[in-house]
Amino acid sequence: MIALDTETFWSAQYSITRLGLDRYVMHPQFKVTLVSLYSPDFEWVGTPDQLPVERLAGETILAHNADFDATVCRMAISKGQMPEFQASRWICTADMAAWHQYPRSLKGAYKHLFGEDLSKDARDEMQGLTPEVIAVNPAFREYALSDARACYRIYEALAPSFPEFEYLLSELTRIIAARGLPVDSKLCQSYIDKLDKVMDKCEAAIPWRSGHKPAPITSPLALGDACKLAGIEPPTSTNEDDPACMKWKSANPEQAIWLDAMSGWRKANKLQESLYGLILRKRPDSRVSTRLKFCGAQHTGRWSGSGGLNFQAIPRSEIQGVSMKKCLVAPAGKVLVSVDLSQIEPRILHWLAGDMEFLSLVSGGIDLYEAHGRASGLYAEDEPMKDFAPELRHLCKARTLGLGYGCGAGKFASVAEALTGGKLKLTPAVARQQVTAYRQQNPLIIALWEKVEAFVRREAKNEAECAVIETRSGKPIRYWDVEFSGKKDEMSAATVKGGPRKKLYGGLLVENLVQCTARCVFGEMLIKAEAAGLPVCLHVHDSITVEVAESEGQAALDLLVNIMSEAPAWAEGLPLAAEGEIRRHY
Incomplete structure (x- = not known):
């Protein structure tokens, strides 16, 4: 087993951020400048053409961002920049750190694991320098070697508690990304042209886009000035799903077209940027890598978007x-x-709560939302709910998806409307009534909130650094540095070591447990x-x-x-x- 770190040429114009990893390594400017290796009995740093591949052949290679280093090595070999070698396995210590809920970065993980600073200044100093200059600089060579040493040390610290199942998922995440999906570039371009016209139409409806000094179309200051000229108060929110925004638009129909145009422009612009991203990241094989970040949401372990193109955020339906x-x-x-x-998720919520009545209905083939209605005493007819009582099914859907984690009445009204595509509109009084009824009719879920919160409180008082919930799969959820404050002894903690803190309560803790x-x-x-x-x-x-x-x-x-x-x-x-x-x- 040996740790490997690669350094490559980059500049402000030529970078992974601008091009994506695949286009970056295929670019004519691609050049590996330094490679470093470390194991307890061997260390080496030098130019890629001098790489001692006999130390790598058949070995398990550790890399902090194995996707990057493995891809760089494959391309460097294909371009003749380094001699060929075949590793038996690549292990990503960044993924290991993320799974353990340490910072993903090498510097951050090292700091919080060992309490030592790892300087990355040399990396910034390399920007734009030629490979020849970098290769002979002692400071850069020591920097590269220190990264390999740090990678190996992180592996040693985390390997005992990292399951083989997670190694497989980490590796599979990279395999899936490499396969990718084919891209129809011509269709992308035709859509980009179409969205140009959509955005032009949106701009034409915005008064502050005309004149000799047009303001940005989404500028809240410009919107406020336009509202002032119209003699009205500006909206507190421009989010079309926010009830406050909906109310403002109803009260100001003439100016509502401004918010509609702003929203339409944002959606079109975001989609157009994604289409450009597909074209920019298209590989020579006409495919685009479908990269995701392993444990992107570190406390739940869920994947998130990566590589500058977020496949998790592809719109489900058409936009214009x-x-x-x-x-x-x-x-x-x-x-x-x-x-x-x-x-x-609602299935897992009821399973964790031990709600056998609900689970037996679902296991018997009853529609999930109808099962909620029957188990809650809201529906007892023989006919399927979706045919006999579709409006009640909308309510059951909103309750099932919106109230399982402690949502309050104010938020539930807007959540219910969004979940049902605007088909369910609740007054504040009805929303309060539904929240109260849900909690009375689902005592097992409420008991689960209370049980999990009580457990975390006990853990936090017994373990000063970290309270841990272990899922039934065996994956831990860590809450770092739990603190208590206020008269109600409210909890807060970080879900990544050293990261931002968030308020903790039973419903949120259960939501994390369900998602994990x-x-x-x-x-x-x-x-x-x-x-x-x-x-x-x-x-x-x-x-x-x-x-x-x-x-x-x-x-x-x-x-x-x-x-x-x-x-x-x-x-x-x-x-x-x-x-x-x-x-x-x-």
């Missing part, structure tokens, strides 16, 4: 006739099979899909997409649905369901 999903297309003779877990459990269930499904020969090319939230031959589409769909409908051995009694489709595009 533009669909980013349609730009991700299966190649000739192939199809994309996508399967989505059905309401996994869902992530572990989903992680097992990813590994099972791969083991079954289904090549995952993207996963977003609770859905998995695989790319297979057109003739194998139905078989792949059936197999993936079966895999995602079966709970892990440690989650006995958890009723899961999944559904999917076969498409030519994502």
Whole structure:
């Protein structure tokens, strides 16, 4: 086992941030400047052409950001910058740090693990310098070697508590990114042109965009000045889903078009930037890497967007006739099979609470929201709720998805409207009534809030540094440096060591527990899909997409649905369901 660190040429114009990793390493300016190696019995730093590959062949290589270093080495080998070698395995210590809820960065993880500062000043000083200058600078060489040493030390500290399951998921995250998805560049460009016209139309509706000194279209100051000229108070929020914004628009219909135009411009601009990102990051094989960040949400372990293009945020529906999903297309003779877990989080919430009545209804095939209505005593008819009482089903959906974690009445009214696409509008009085009724009708969930909060309070008082909740899968959730304040002894803690603090309460703690459990269930499904020969090319939230031959589409769909409908051995009694489709595009 040996730690490896690579340094590469970069500049303000030529960087991973601007190009993405794939385009960065394929660029004509790509050049590895230094490579460093460290193990307890060996250390080396030098130029890539002098790399002692006999120390790497067949070895397990540690790297703090293995995606970067492994990709850099593959490209350097292909370009003749370094001799060829084949590692037996790459292990990412950044992923290990994130899973343990330490900062992902090498500097941050090292600081909080060992209490020592690791200077990164030399990295900034390398910007724009030629490889020849960097290679002979003693300070840069020592910097590179110190990173490799730090990587090895982090591994030694974290390896005893990092499960093999997580090694597999970390590695699989990189494999999935490398597969990627094909991109239809022509369609991307046609959509970009269409969005230009949409944004022009939005700008035309904004008074502060005209004149010799136009203000930015989304400027709150310009909006405030325009409202002042119109003799009205500006809105407290421009978020179209915010009840305060909705109320302001109703009271000021003539000026409401300003907010609609601002919102429309933001959406179009964001989507256009994503389409540019697809084109910019398109590889020579006409695919784009589907990179995700392992343990991006570190306390729950869920993945997040990475690489400058957030696949987690792809709009589900079209915006002004533009669909980013349609730009991700299966190649000739192939199809994309996508399967989505059905309401996994509320299922896990009731499973953790031990709500057997609800679970038995769901296991028997009853619609999840109808099951909530029946278990809560809201519905007792023989006919399916969606056919006999669709308005009640809207309410049950809002209660199921919106009230399981301690949501208050004020927030629930807006959550209910958003969850039902505007079909359910609750007055403040009705919202309060529903919150009270939910808590009375679901005592097991309320008891779970109280039990988890009481546990964390005890843990925090016994363990000064960190309170730990262990999920049934075995993954810990850490709350660092818990503090108590105020007359109500309110709790706050950091979910990343040394990170920002947040208020803790029973509902939020249970939400974290549910999300972390869902992530572990989903992680097992990813590994099972791969083991079954289904090549995952993207996963977003609770859905998995695989790319297979057109003739194998139905078989792949059936197999993936079966895999995602079966709970892990440690989650006995958890009723899961999944559904999917076969498409030519994502």
